[in-house]
Amino acid sequence: MNNFPSLLQSRIHLPLRAARKLQWRHASTSSAFASKDVYSREVMKEREPVRAYPMSPTKPVPDHIVRPPYASTGQVPFSFFPDQILLHDESSIDSMRNAARVARKVLDLACSLAKPGVDTDEIDTAVHEEIIRLGAYPSPLNYHGFPKSLCSSINEVICHGIPDARPLQSGDIVSFDVSCFIGGVHGDNCATVIVGDEQENNEIGVDWRGVPYRTKFDSPEEEAMFRSGRRLVHATRESLYAAIERCGPGGCLTGVGAAIQDVADAYGYSTVTKYRGHGIGEEFHCAPYVKHYRNNDVLELHPGMIFTIEPMLVEASGECFEWDDDWTVATVDGGMAAQFEHTVLITRDGVEILTVPE
Numbered sequence: 001m002n003n004f005p006s007l008l009q010s011r012i013h014l015p016l017r018a019a020r021k022l023q024w025r026h027a028s029t030s031s032a033f034a035s036k037d038v039y040s041r042e043v044m045k046e047r048e049p050v051r052a053y054p055m056s057p058t059k060p061v062p063d064h065i066v067r068p069p070y071a072s073t074g075q076v077p078f079s080f081f082p083d084q085i086l087l088h089d090e091s092s093i094d095s096m097r098n099a100a101r102v103a104r105k106v107l108d109l110a111c112s113l114a115k116p117g118v119d120t121d122e123i124d125t126a127v128h129e130e131i132i133r134l135g136a137y138p139s140p141l142n143y144h145g146f147p148k149s150l151c152s153s154i155n156e157v158i159c160h161g162i163p164d165a166r167p168l169q170s171g172d173i174v175s176f177d178v179s180c181f182i183g184g185v186h187g188d189n190c191a192t193v194i195v196g197d198e199q200e201n202n203e204i205g206v207d208w209r210g211v212p213y214r215t216k217f218d219s220p221e222e223e224a225m226f227r228s229g230r231r232l233v234h235a236t237r238e239s240l241y242a243a244i245e246r247c248g249p250g251g252c253l254t255g256v257g258a259a260i261q262d263v264a265d266a267y268g269y270s271t272v273t274k275y276r277g278h279g280i281g282e283e284f285h286c287a288p289y290v291k292h293y294r295n296n297d298v299l300e301l302h303p304g305m306i307f308t309i310e311p312m313l314v315e316a317s318g319e320c321f322e323w324d325d326d327w328t329v330a331t332v333d334g335g336m337a338a339q340f341e342h343t344v345l346i347t348r349d350g351v352e353i354l355t356v357p358e
Helices: 041-045 090-112 120-133 220-245 254-267
Strands: 008-013 084-088 151-154 157-159 173-182 185-194 277-279 286-290 306-309 312-314 320-322 329-331 337-339 342-346 351-353
Touching: 084 090, 084 286, 090 120, 090 173, 090 185, 090 342, 120 151, 120 173, 157 312, 157 337, 173 220, 173 337, 185 220, 185 337, 185 342, 220 254, 220 306, 220 312, 220 337, 220 342, 286 306
Parallel strands: none
Antiparallel strands: 008 084, 151 157, 151 173, 157 329, 173 185, 277 286, 277 306, 306 342, 312 337, 320 329, 342 351
């Protein structure tokens, strides 16, 4: 039990049985992107596969930081309402907005630190320290035993990558998933950047952060690698916003998956079906569970619902496997992956993205 008042205002029953365990518009013509015709899988296959490197010990959390129920044991309590969806009231929505703002601020920090030669263990340290400084607890830490405060997924790793001592390389596609617990609730978001794809002046366009794309490369193969990565990252982010546009009171959750699938198909990518978005609040993961592909589930959206949408697009097959660490998830064929995630609130007149940059 924690010392926070219950966030429960009301709940609605799911028309479909919720999963007990979380299975956690078209191509741009910009010169910054490789077109589908010139996209070279041979270039991408030349990348050395990601492997595990040594990692530092799990970092401590000061005593004054309020922890979620699993923090000390790694045991996540079973939900008392596995088949119901929480409708947040105004008080809990305010708490969720704050948690989302903190998570977003730290995500932007993580993305800014992704430079050649920097390792993800260093970025995890910076993320951990900043979350603590802001008075929050890093939600991934000891969640089912996860050893770090950040998920960092590189190249063919789709999600749940564990930060370690592997130095980031120019051209790496790296996704950072940042979550935090503050005020009795969780905030959750994710974004993908390309390491080393930046320069001072804007000559051909900017990435989603407003950072100018790099224009000088050592070889045509290197340029093709960067352009291909940009296209995948752009498509994944586009699919997220296409899905959010389908959200609103009276809408159907099915539309989220259809919108993501439409974008993936238009670019010639696959969407990963094993892992899903989720409701969020006092519990890190709860109903509704959000599929990122076409499906026939029927669930009407109501004001007060808060959930994540977190599409993962990959170059070829959407099939994946888990490393021996029981966390890291990678593509079976070595295809590159990208992910973006927002936490959204269904309002009376539409949808509010809670995890937007300040």
